[in-house]
Amino acid sequence: MIEQYRPNENKLPPNLKVRFSSKIVQRIRRIDALNKHNIDALNNWKEYIDGIKRYLEYSTIAWDNMGRYPRFPNGAIFIKDFDYNVACIIQIDNATNLPYVYVFKVNLKPREFGLRENKNRINRIISEVINQYLKQNLILN
Numbered sequence: 001m002i003e004q005y006r007p008n009e010n011k012l013p014p015n016l017k018v019r020f021s022s023k024i025v026q027r028i029r030r031i032d033a034l035n036k037h038n039i040d041a042l043n044n045w046k047e048y049i050d051g052i053k054r055y056l057e058y059s060t061i062a063w064d065n066m067g068r069y070p071r072f073p074n075g076a077i078f079i080k081d082f083d084y085n086v087a088c089i090i091q092i093d094n095a096t097n098l099p100y101v102y103v104f105k106v107n108l109k110p111r112e113f114g115l116r117e118n119k120n121r122i123n124r125i126i127s128e129v130i131n132q133y134l135k136q137n138l139i140l141n
Contacts, residue, residue: 015057016090017100024106031108035115045113052084052106060102062090076104083107 028049035042056062056097062078076078077088087105090096110117 001106013059016059016062018053018056019100019102020106021102021104022076024103027108031110031115032115032119041114045110045115046114048109052086054089055081055084056086056103062088
């Protein structure tokens with residue numbers, strides 16, 4: 001009797017961990033802190049961010065096995081799917097020696113979820129407008 005071997009297609013490659021750059025993590029924390037009273041919008045936004053992570057953790061997406069995404073000279077890829085606009089690269093964790101997805105650019109879209117982004121930025125814009133107004137009025141008077 002001849003033995004037959006078939007590939008086990010039920011066993012998919014393991015998912016990769018996804019890590020955001022420290023700047024992205026800080027921005028997420030600032031947005032979260034500024035909008036802590038807007039619970040529904042925050043929950044929807046966090047679901048969007050989790051969706052990005054779930055999408056990137058699939059090894060076929062992260063490794064770009066199909067060659068679908070533009071590639072940077074350093075090997076990073078740019079993913080436009082679902083308007084995520086993610087730039088990421090596979091890196092190796094020094095402690096575990098396992099690959100992970102390092103995200104260094106992402107479209108977080110806080111305004112599309114009704115969230116404020118940066119109190120300081122708004123204050124700076126208001127200050128600039130007031131300064132311009134005062135300069136114009138001082139010049140005219």
